[in-house]
Amino acid sequence: MSLGSQLLQYLFTGITLGTIYGMVALGFNIIYSSTGIINLAQGEFVMLGGMMMIYLTTIIKLPMVVGFFLSILIVALMGALFERGAIHPLKNPSVITLIIITIAASILFKGGAMFAWGKETFALPAFSGEEPVRVLGATILPQTLWILGIMAATVVFLIFFFGFTLTGKAMRACAANRTAASLVGINVKTMVLLSFALSAAIGATAGIIIAPIALMDYNRGTMLAVKGFSVAVLGGLGSNVGAVVAGFIIGIMESLGAGFISSGYKDAIALVVLLLVLFIKPGGLLGSKEKGEFKKF
């Protein structure tokens, strides 16, 4: 394999990883912008999405399409339940309380998954064929195309939802000014609930599409959350364009690092980037300065 095609191969891998990280970051963003909460259980939604899909399609043997949407729906409901059970009842919680709650939830989800499916690692067949496509000496798995396509569809959906529907606008209004939102008659608490459901759904989608190339077990969520969080911070918390761009940046850095330095360091790269961003430009690439600070819940 020539250096050129090797580079291209790393690039493809990086883009695949980056897409997933970007989607996890989108999930962080949605909850963050409507509530100011950093939901550290975001990675568990990804894991649950993947596990649920594997369970529904390989064990219960539902058709792929049904399993896909049903898994997303179930995880979205779990997100909603989490909000109603743990976030909603609190009166004026502090940011640190909320973060600790999301950590607790993450442990709970992980434990639940281990209880339900054990500690084994599961595989999910690719959506359509395993035969790699050759491009200039490098190869792309068909699943990568699925991943890119579904990411694109998710982004288009989010743009449409937040930009053109009344509910989407109301969610943005809540993020911008809660008092004013309740003054025009928006039910702020419902919007918070919705943001948890939506963000769980997006996390689950990421988990489902990555399962065929990355495998899935109960413990996959944590690392994905760390990566996704680094991406969200690099892109600027709350910025969705930032999340997508930063996802590609970190994904590609990681795959180049793994290829040319050592795959042992690949998980450290995102963390190094996270620390650098926090030191140098806490607002991230595309975030505003104000967004770099914690919002009041």
Added chain:
Amino acid sequence: MLTIRNLKSYYGRMQALKGVSLHVEEGEVVSLIGANGAGKTTLLNSIVGLVSSRTGQILFSDTDIIQRNPRQIIRMGVSLVPEGRQLFAPLTVIENLILGAYQRYRKDKKSEIKSDLEKVFVLFPILKERKSQIAGTLSGGEQQMLAIGRSLMAKPKLILMDEPSMGLAPLITTQIFQIISELHKQGTTILLVEQNAEAALRISSRAYVIETGRVVLQGMSQELLHNQEVRRAYLGREYKEVWE
């Protein structure tokens, strides 16, 4: 239309309103004046339910709304133009206006909301020009117009305005007051809180003076305008000018 009896409001243990009673009749403009910290904002926020620890009676169209939350109250037809405008700053002008009508989308026809939007644009042509601009980047005067426009989109029976002239240049203030009297002519009922007591008294039929959480004076605006007490306390600068 609005009758308040013995309203007491609290921030934690601190009592900000100590038994306020007032009323606003349909089609009236009533102003509420008072020094900083007198409790004017607290009063308006208590009416719409933003300040929720409150006791007494708030009758709106003969229904006691003291137990209701802001969402229910706005649906009944009370709309607040809040102090400091409180726009959805990162959203566009048109999005702000549309969200003003948020609670109407389920019950009212879309065409009706659209025609109300046109009415707002007639009242504030500048907002139509700036339709796609981000609200946070508007000038102070434009932001105030947007805040008023947004509250009109709720199709309120009663509008509460909290210092609409705050921080605005005299020319813009005049413009805002012209709009308030235009709204009055169209039959809107308005309870107006103002630091600019002179302008507020000129535009309203009746007024209340509030001091440390109590109504200390009330009457016809014309009379209050010539009342020595009021002149000294709230129209101070002019009073001095007369004597200097």
